[in-house]
Amino acid sequence: MATQKQEKSVIWDWLTTVDHKKIAIMYLIAGTLFFVKAGVMALFMRIQLMYPEMNFLSGQTFNEFITMHGTIMLFLAATPLLFAFMNYVIPLQIGARDVAFPFVNALGFWIFFFGGLLLSLSWFFGGGPDAGWTAYVPLSSRDYGGLGIDFYVLGLQVSGIGTLISAINFLVTIVNMRAPGMTMMRLPLFVWTSFISSTLILFAFTPLAAGLALLMLDRLFEAQYFIPSMGGNVVLWQHIFWIFGHPEVYILVLPAFGIISEVIPAFSRKRLFGYTAMVFATMIIAFLGFMVWAHHMFTVGMGPVANSIFAVATMTIAVPTGIKIFNWLFTMWGGKITFNTAMLFASSFVPTFVLGGVTGVMLAMAPVDYLYHDTYFVVAHFHYIIVGGIVLSLFAGLFYWYPKMFGHMLNETLGKLFFWVFYIGFHLTFFVQHLLGLMGMPRRVYTYLGDQGLDAFNFISTIGTFFMSAGVILLVINVIYSAFKGERVTVADPWDARTLEWATPTPVPEYNFAQTPQVRSLDPLFYEKIHGDGTMKPAEPVTDIHMPNGSILPFIMSIGLFFAGFGLIMLNMDNPIINPWIVAIGGLALTFGCMFVRSIKEDHGYHIPAEQVKADLAELKKGGN
Amino acid sequence: MKLWKTASRFLPLSFLTLFLTGCLGEENLTALDPKGPQAQWIYDNMILSIIVMALVSIVVFAIFFIILAKYRRKPGDDEIPKQVHGNTALEITWTVIPIILLVILAVPTITGTFMFADKDPDPEVGDNTVYIKVTGHQFWWQFDYENEGFTAGQDVYIPVGEKVIFELHAQDVLHSFWVPALGGKIDTVPGITNHMWLEADEPGVFKGKCAELCGPSHALMDFKLIALERDEYDAWVEGMSAEVEEPTETLANQGRQVFEENSCIGCHAVGGTGTAAGPAFTNFGEREVIAGYLENNDENLEAWIRDPQSLKQGNVMPAYPDMSEEDMEALIAYLRSLKVME
Numbered sequence: 001m002a003t004q005k006q007e008k009s010v011i012w013d014w015l016t017t018v019d020h021k022k023i024a025i026m027y028l029i030a031g032t033l034f035f036v037k038a039g040v041m042a043l044f045m046r047i048q049l050m051y052p053e054m055n056f057l058s059g060q061t062f063n064e065f066i067t068m069h070g071t072i073m074l075f076l077a078a079t080p081l082l083f084a085f086m087n088y089v090i091p092l093q094i095g096a097r098d099v100a101f102p103f104v105n106a107l108g109f110w111i112f113f114f115g116g117l118l119l120s121l122s123w124f125f126g127g128g129p130d131a132g133w134t135a136y137v138p139l140s141s142r143d144y145g146g147l148g149i150d151f152y153v154l155g156l157q158v159s160g161i162g163t164l165i166s167a168i169n170f171l172v173t174i175v176n177m178r179a180p181g182m183t184m185m186r187l188p189l190f191v192w193t194s195f196i197s198s199t200l201i202l203f204a205f206t207p208l209a210a211g212l213a214l215l216m217l218d219r220l221f222e223a224q225y226f227i228p229s230m231g232g233n234v235v236l237w238q239h240i241f242w243i244f245g246h247p248e249v250y251i252l253v254l255p256a257f258g259i260i261s262e263v264i265p266a267f268s269r270k271r272l273f274g275y276t277a278m279v280f281a282t283m284i285i286a287f288l289g290f291m292v293w294a295h296h297m298f299t300v301g302m303g304p305v306a307n308s309i310f311a312v313a314t315m316t317i318a319v320p321t322g323i324k325i326f327n328w329l330f331t332m333w334g335g336k337i338t339f340n341t342a343m344l345f346a347s348s349f350v351p352t353f354v355l356g357g358v359t360g361v362m363l364a365m366a367p368v369d370y371l372y373h374d375t376y377f378v379v380a381h382f383h384y385i386i387v388g389g390i391v392l393s394l395f396a397g398l399f400y401w402y403p404k405m406f407g408h409m410l411n412e413t414l415g416k417l418f419f420w421v422f423y424i425g426f427h428l429t430f431f432v433q434h435l436l437g438l439m440g441m442p443r444r445v446y447t448y449l450g451d452q453g454l455d456a457f458n459f460i461s462t463i464g465t466f467f468m469s470a471g472v473i474l475l476v477i478n479v480i481y482s483a484f485k486g487e488r489v490t491v492a493d494p495w496d497a498r499t500l501e502w503a504t505p506t507p508v509p510e511y512n513f514a515q516t517p518q519v520r521s522l523d524p525l526f527y528e529k530i531h532g533d534g535t536m537k538p539a540e541p542v543t544d545i546h547m548p549n550g551s552i553l554p555f556i557m558s559i560g561l562f563f564a565g566f567g568l569i570m571l572n573m574d575n576p577i578i579n580p581w582i583v584a585i586g587g588l589a590l591t592f593g594c595m596f597v598r599s600i601k602e603d604h605g606y607h608i609p610a611e612q613v614k615a616d617l618a619e620l621k622k623g624g625n
Numbered sequence: 626m627k628l629w630k631t632a633s634r635f636l637p638l639s640f641l642t643l644f645l646t647g648c649l650g651e652e653n654l655t656a657l658d659p660k661g662p663q664a665q666w667i668y669d670n671m672i673l674s675i676i677v678m679a680l681v682s683i684v685v686f687a688i689f690f691i692i693l694a695k696y697r698r699k700p701g702d703d704e705i706p707k708q709v710h711g712n713t714a715l716e717i718t719w720t721v722i723p724i725i726l727l728v729i730l731a732v733p734t735i736t737g738t739f740m741f742a743d744k745d746p747d748p749e750v751g752d753n754t755v756y757i758k759v760t761g762h763q764f765w766w767q768f769d770y771e772n773e774g775f776t777a778g779q780d781v782y783i784p785v786g787e788k789v790i791f792e793l794h795a796q797d798v799l800h801s802f803w804v805p806a807l808g809g810k811i812d813t814v815p816g817i818t819n820h821m822w823l824e825a826d827e828p829g830v831f832k833g834k835c836a837e838l839c840g841p842s843h844a845l846m847d848f849k850l851i852a853l854e855r856d857e858y859d860a861w862v863e864g865m866s867a868e869v870e871e872p873t874e875t876l877a878n879q880g881r882q883v884f885e886e887n888s889c890i891g892c893h894a895v896g897g898t899g900t901a902a903g904p905a906f907t908n909f910g911e912r913e914v915i916a917g918y919l920e921n922n923d924e925n926l927e928a929w930i931r932d933p934q935s936l937k938q939g940n941v942m943p944a945y946p947d948m949s950e951e952d953m954e955a956l957i958a959y960l961r962s963l964k965v966m967e
Binding site: 058059060062063066130131132136138139144228229232233234235268269270271273274275276277299300301303304307308311312315316318319322323325326327329330332333334335336337338339347350351354355358359361362364365366367368369370371373374375435438439440442443444445446447448449451452453454530 | 649650651654655656657664666667670671674675678679681682685686688689692693696697698702704705706707708709710711712715716719720723724727730731733734735737738739740741742793797798799801803805806808809810811812814815816817819820832834835836837838839840841842843844845847918938939
């Protein structure tokens, strides 16, 4: 067993890292790239819809864009960006040195990444998937859908495995790795919501994997699960998809709620109002989220009994969500609020999300949904939830945790400008879409005729998109500017915050905590500021710290899965250069070979000696941290 | 923050102004100007839910703006506010009130769901209730009047003031049948038969759309629902059911031969003759638009026949780029002559 980690080149270091902080940053970068890609597609689509009967994109290209925009935003942008924060923050907030399975954590990232890459490759093989992000059969079946759908099926299948194993890792970490005194009812709300979200992933991504497998069998091996003329059922796909798809919304929005529940107390200088109610409301939302999938299918012809049951069940979700909204408001009530960029995003989230929530209740009224369904009203509703909810909270989280992650602040002036441009653009884009839907505009249309009264609002909506794009450009400028000129952060706690991640020095050492902290309350750092000397009491003496070795195996295993998926897609290609089975089986062999190596190779990790840790601590004291 | 406050005060106001100035979209398309009992019911309940939800939003916004105004931290104020863990009475309040509001919305939800699922004949009309079989194709609509024994494509005719029952099928992929000004939509699903009913209060041409993504030309899968007074409707039915007469004009008669020689009749039925692989042409001369969206004039018709793909991507009609000018002229004259109403 080595006592000292060997020096490595930078690239090799990042490819082999199993450190949750570095993996978090890789998630952040990968998620941002996909976010920008899907955002540019959205911009192109809105330009196409700026005027009636525009010829900027063809119907086929437009359909490929809507499909990829939705798929990328949900699976490859929102999920990894939330995973970035979960990876960075969860171990710090619970006082752990890493996640429970660092190797699996790296594996999860690389599988997600190569799955996303596989999906993106579709552009180079005759066009992207074109059946919408829901890939409803028969449009996505062998008879009607092109090769792009095969990339959709296998790309998501691969990247879904990554998401699933990461979620399992978070579950085990939160259950097992908490510092002494950190009981479940002292967990910060971000950890709670991530925990429940990970449970949802566990139960929702498995039906997705099953559904994708069935669709793959239909498409590649001529099975007939979804072919009505052969006894299959096309509605079956919708049930399987939405049993995953509805919880997916909560998978994304619950950690977003968690971020809001961290930022609002920190900048209001108050503890979260109704902590227990918040925890149980989260659980109830998660449970109900599984029970209401069929509200996406009111117009499919399930009959009045099923429609009524799912309608009423859906409405009940408003109750726990309402509890959360009012608890956030009353956290701010009576506080001393600092409106910096993070707080601007977090506080503006509350009323914005309410607007998305109330249209959700309206949509739940099944017979009225016969009007809203598949129109721009729905498009407006879920963008209020996803952009007004998830994206705003991602930006809040970015500005909040940025100094801890990168050691410098983001520029506040640019940040506030970004907020206003983005926020105004967001409402401009999506508010009028409610009206467009009611005025008879179906969703997923690449054009509309000029004499239908839809011109003005479509124009306004597109202008809003320009504002949102300008906002994101301002963010990029901010990140680059701050990297060079931003205020350096060396103090542990630049925000005067409340939770444990702000007790670690900045930059965070690879072992996070030199000594595991003793947690005495909810908001442990705040408790020590009031009742102690402002620093966490150690729960153990300074000892050797055991750390895992990095490994290239996760990277290679993911490449193996990538080729396995690509080989299967080649089965549907007209002239594959080599036999698809060689690629598919070769890829799988690579993955299983790595698993075998991992199983037999003894790797005990290494120790950071106690003297080294003591030296680090002394250094920190000198720096006044 | 001042800017935001001012702007947000204008938001509800501007919303109201839009409604007052009648910015509701085009008549006979928009659902904000309902033209039938089903659309009216949907509209009324939408307004009910908007009122309830507006109340909730106003409460949230009011609390939010009080917070913005009152609880900012002044520079240099380092006082730590009182740490409250919660308030049981308040938390019960904002649990119970939403439940009451939801019950108010749940009652019409259930009654409405059952009302719209009713596929019994119209009690007013009894045996004469109109049943129409709708089939969605990529990217056009077929309407079979099975009791009357004829097929119509693209335009569907119904009598005013009667509940008309639609039986919904799909030929290839999912589609969704929607006439916004008259009511809700129901999907057409391959392998499954769905039902819905619609009723129009007044005569008119109502615009219909496909609401479910069905391929590259989904956006262009429009149709017209034409509501006629009962006697006019009966006349139309009679015209559609009658034997097709030979066109009297020679040019049109020539065109009929072009139509048959180029196997147009293989897909487009005229009267009872031909198949329904494409829209039936029995009353083609009376259509406002061709292909669901193009103005029905000679230029468009010619362009369509020569190259349908460029006008509606992904449709299955073969192109006739080399048809001679004479044949084209005759064919167009023939198509123009296909009328059932005088």
